Amino acid sequence: MPDNLLEIRDLKIEATVCPPGGRPHDITIVHGVSLKLKKGKVLGLIGESGAGKSTIGLSCMAYGRAGVRITGGEVFLNGRDILKSGAADLRALRGKEVTYVAQSAAAAFNPAKKLMNQVIETTIHHGVANRAAAEKRAVSLFRKLGLPNPETFGERYPHQVSGGQLQRAMTVMALCPEPDLVVFDEPTTALDVTTQIEVLAAIKEAIRDTGVAALYITHDLAVVAQVSDDILVLRHGRMVEFGPVKQTIEDPHEDYTRALVSVRSIVHEEKQPTTEPLLAVESVTARYRGTNFDVLKNVSVELYPGQNLAVVGESGSGKSTLARAITGLLPPSQGEFRFAGRMLSPELKHRAREDLRELQMIYQMADVAMNPRHTVGTIIGRPLEFYFGLKGEGKRQRIQELLDEIEMGKGFIDRYPAELSGGQKQRVCIARALAARPKMIICDEVTSALDPLVADGILKLLLDLQETEGVAYLFITHDLAMVKAIADSIAVMYRGSVVRYGPKSDVLAPPFDDYTDLLLSSVPETELGWLERVLAHRRIESAGN
């Protein structure tokens, strides 16, 4: 019996990429990674997107997506190198010794077949059990993972159940054939924060009960800390650090790991509200034309000059809709906006140019927020022309200054967005907003699409600019860790209403309303044992009700 269930030695993976308008060429995704996993243990694989985590996970069953090839190294599963196995052998081990839980369960299930069929398919196909036994096992796993009506759950079709339930069903599908190894590929990333924690707990319990070994892939260090025994840190396809979870988090060896752990430790002193708000949202109610329900209900919040208001909530809470109302894209049916002492016209087309200039916005997806056919120079230069009439040399100089402020050199003026990295794109968007010399900027999930380190840099930049330019920010976000770090005041939104609002220290101090309580307790912490504590807390609460 080999010592390690899974042993990967010096794995090298390449891919062929076709950049737009260019020639296809090969790049190396994984540069010689090695790891060991014992039976019954969980290894957390953490890194930014593009670090190669999924590719390594798939290589555990010698699978490569289109255009991706394993070009070197060995993958030993139960003692044999599966990279040398033939197609038939691979088919025998896939779904039986190794199973896979994909990131998007909704896409991974066949829409035309019932869930039970798909869940027990491998178990029957590989002869692990007959149909009756497989169904029994599936039902007991449904129950274990907390799915509603476990007896009849399998009779439903994928589109009839929610995202969180599908993710759990996918886990059942992976555990049903009693595999040796399960590869979890970012299973909770696509879920809401409040659902995430339940699914996470369910997976952890299931792993422990079934004694299966697991490779847990994620970009969230806190999540990894809650479920793994060991951690492997990846960066740009290379191993940075590998060790037991407690040691890696509390005493990291490498700089990069250290940065990942402390990524949310930006320091910002909370400012107190002044007398005159810069922007006052007063009792705003709004609905989309042609619908019969309000998406914003009697919302009132204030943003003070040079300060940060964080509007938090999950998807559907109305936080992005609030931004659309403030900018005039969604005129409210009731209520009004007061900005810098004057009333803002509810509709965009009636607003004065000065109003438009002083209120800027930055978006979540920087790719889509910039016209791909415009150069960086045009993107930053247009507000200068439009608002200040700058031209020629004067304009070019000002563009230079702005580029310096966002810490990018003048070589970028003639580049196109497609040539920039994620962080650079967002910086250009910031420069574009700054070019108008605004009094406030709405930041709509500006770091959600970025990797933690890059996001950190962007946040630091925004705070620095706040010091020098005195601009106020309205942050729309679901990232509570970021809110705790940089907000001055917080508004918690749920289904179109503000359920809690005030200075940060007030909002974050108990006693909480039910929703805020749920929200705050759902954010994974890196502290070990946090997950168990939260779950115990919840169990006590629901037992008491």
Next chain:
Amino acid sequence: MTRIPISALVGLVLTGVFFVVAVFGDFFAPYGMAEIVGDVWEPSSSEHWLGTDAIGRDLLSRVIFGGRLTILIATAATILSFTTGSILGFTAATIGGWIDQALSRFVDLIMAIPPLILALVVLSVMPVTPVVLIVVMGLLDSTRVYRLSRAVAVDITVMDYVEVARLRGEGRPWVIFREILPNALSPLVAELGLRFIFAILFISTLSFLGLGVQPPLADWGGIVKENKEGLVYGVAAALVPAIAIAVLAISVNLVADWVLNRTSSLKGSRGA
């Protein structure tokens, strides 16, 4: 830098040749278009490289001048369909509201009938002159261009960068010409090629059915019609313009395919 695949290169060259010969037909054609110079359906010889046609005219000259007519009509119809379709499509996409609804429903109605049928119905009451043909073909085909340009414009209009321009206070002209149009060009240019091919096939079919270009003028379709009786006797005269149509259509298709492949990799790069 992009590499042009061989197929597209061949397509480009051939299309170019056709256009040059069409424009400068007078230099290339050995005889006049209506001159009777020989016997009926003479085989090819040094005097008549492609032989003669059903009433003794030089086939090569006929084909050259016929090609000029085909390409002229097709080009004019394509320009008409393109300008009408894209302007209306962009307008519908950016203005929205009832104008968009009315235009789109009307276009749906016209597209509910096969174009050939509708053309036949209309041509049964109109005088059949080249101008009428261009107008009928151009308007019928503009429906497809309308749908495409509207779809492309709608796709682009919902992008955040268009919203950014609107929030800045930019007027409609800036939004259409500086934000939307530059991003709409690629798919539209690919469509231009396809519309041109369609126009060539369409006018040839109409002329072949006797409802296109009327004698004494003749385009390629008409020349096929004039010479089709000969086929039964083994005279391949009718095949010459037929093959000319085929080669031109395939050449333009090769180029259009290449442009289409380039544009689909620009939109949403999914890489490996």
Next chain:
Amino acid sequence: MSNPVLILVAQRVALGLLLLLAVSVLIFTGTQLLPGDVAQAILGQSATPQALANIRESLGLNDPAHVRYFRWLSGILQGDLGTALTNGQDIATALSQRLRNTLFLAFWAAAISVPSAILLGLIAARYEGRWPDKLISGATLATISLPEFVVGYIVMFLLAVKFRWFASVSIIHPGMDFLERLNAIILPVIVLVLVVLAHMMRMTRATILNVMQSAYIETAEMKGLRPFTIVLLHAFPNAIAPVVNVVMLNLAYLVVGVVVVEVVFVYPGMGQYLVDHVAKRDLPVVQISGLIFASVYIGLNILADVISIMANPRLRHPK
């Protein structure tokens, strides 16, 4: 079948009928572009003004447009398709045999092209990027670049003239038996198949590729299922609806192809009928023929939509 499906299907059919009505208006008004000369067309250039006025009166040509339209429409709904201008024949009787002939031709063309398109699409998708795919795709690219009459004459030249395997025209008459009829239409069927097949196959290929690249196929591969099992149990159920949809949409090409092919092979069907009478400017015939072709075209599109609706699992099994 559950309610939402029935409702959607009924809606789609109702919409289709509405469209058909609108198309009839379009066709009717399309022929009113040059007003008044119907009388001239019947009586010829040398008719006296009095004779022209009489004819206009008797044909009801002086009534306003919408009255004439409703008269025409109600006639159709009662089975009276009017009389041809050129020879005074009752259109309905002249039409029925020709319609049967055209349907005969179209049926055989469809019967051969549909299975072939699906099969070739499967092969091209299975060997995507490799030589079978390139070969098939290249051949179809060539075919769709050609107008139908070009394909027709090339086929005729090769098979009827050079090799003398078949007759070059496809005359059929009521006296022939089934096999003779089949023999007569072989060439036009070949041409129609070539044309329709090319379009259809490109789309079935794209549809199958789309299904094969879905995430749930990847899941099936990672379960270690055999390729054949994957195609049969996972891909196929999801591919049926889109493929059938594509097939229906492309059968519409038959509608147009039939017109040209009938002229090329001198086949006595609806297509010939329409073309002949357009040249003679026989409006009643043109209107009716155009309406029939349009109805078939619209009908096929409705059928395609209905199948899509019925096969959508989200609609068949609502939450």
